[in-house]
Amino acid sequence: MTLRLEGIQFRDFRSYESFSLDGLAGLTVLLGPNAAGKTNAIEGIQLMTAFGSFRNPVAKELVRWNAPNARLSAHLVSASRDLSVQAEIKPGSRSYSLNGKKKAVQDLQGLLPSVVFSPDDLVLAKGAQSRRRAALDLLGCQLSRNHRVIKRDFERLVRHKNALLKDEAPAMLVESVNDMLVPAAVQLYLYRAALAAKLFSRMSEAYSVMAGGAERVEATYVPSWESEDVRDAAQAAPIAFSYAKDEARAALEAALRARAAEERVRKRSVVGPHHDRIEFFIDGRNASTFASQGQQRSLVLAWKMAEVALVREIVGTSPVLLLDDVMSELDPRRRRALVELLAEDTQTFITATDPSCFDGDLLDAARVIDLGRQEPWLR
């Protein structure tokens, strides 16, 4: 049975000393002037549903200034279940519990997936590759326990390998870590590549609808073990890569051998899924270099629409949709595309500084929370 978010509470989280919302239904609009805490609220809800944050913060940034820790809780309900998820965040650590029992993030992700769309997401189109990989992983982690376990194992091994390289440990030690790292790296690559293929095809469809079929969007997932020439070519024009498990393993092992000396000199790992790339193309040209602002927005919106479609297909229910200050950024055509996403079964939170960017019908159907009216010391 589908879970939904019934209530959320923050204590000493970001700008909030104390904040709670109960009786949450389909559509909640959070209004408030700049710095009222709208993005903080969206981030808090994401932390209690996706168990990650689109802002990629360190734990310390989430704790209200001068407070020792932050506490968040979420009440999730369905016809047959009543769950209480708690989080305690201290500088340097985050711990979660479910109905009073301690849980690892890997055990909670997927309970109630969420998809965030915020102006910050424009970095998906233009910014660092690490943000694209992180967005793909956050989706993968919400959809598959295997994805989250392998990602965690792989990241642990990379940290260990980097520490050895930094300490100039003997090559034999680094090689023995590579032996453990390769299976996790190959599996993470396979999960990501399979997820990317599904996401990218839905993204192209969504973009095509928004652009009235006038532009063609493609996206590719480029493994780190490709030679520099091939990676350059894959930046210039879309090349589809497809590796079976054995082929991926052989290619990664060969690249690790070929670049071992470089890793020793640079004192860090240079090959593996943490260096894979995601490239976007509009009409065959790399979007990082050639896309206009409007095309970048459409690209990111299409990615988000593809995420929602994939969660619906794979989990069988809609994710919680968190839309942070996006209406004012979108032209009427894109706004319409976004509003169509708000199917009746999609629990949605939208923030804005000004209610005038919403349709009257949308506001009539929503519960409107005015964050600007809250006492400032309680925010």
Ligand SMILES: Nc1ncnc2c1ncn2[C@@H]1O[C@H](COP(=O)(O)OP(=O)(O)OP(=O)(O)O)[C@@H](O)[C@H]1O
């Ligand atoms: N750890 C923290 N402790 C206290 N305040 C914080 C913390 N982190 C962020 N803030 C403050 O929270 C305030 C609200 O930020 P938020 O991004 O939620 O505003 P917003 O309502 O989305 O504003 P805008 O409309 O300008 O996007 C900011 O002034 C920021 O300085």
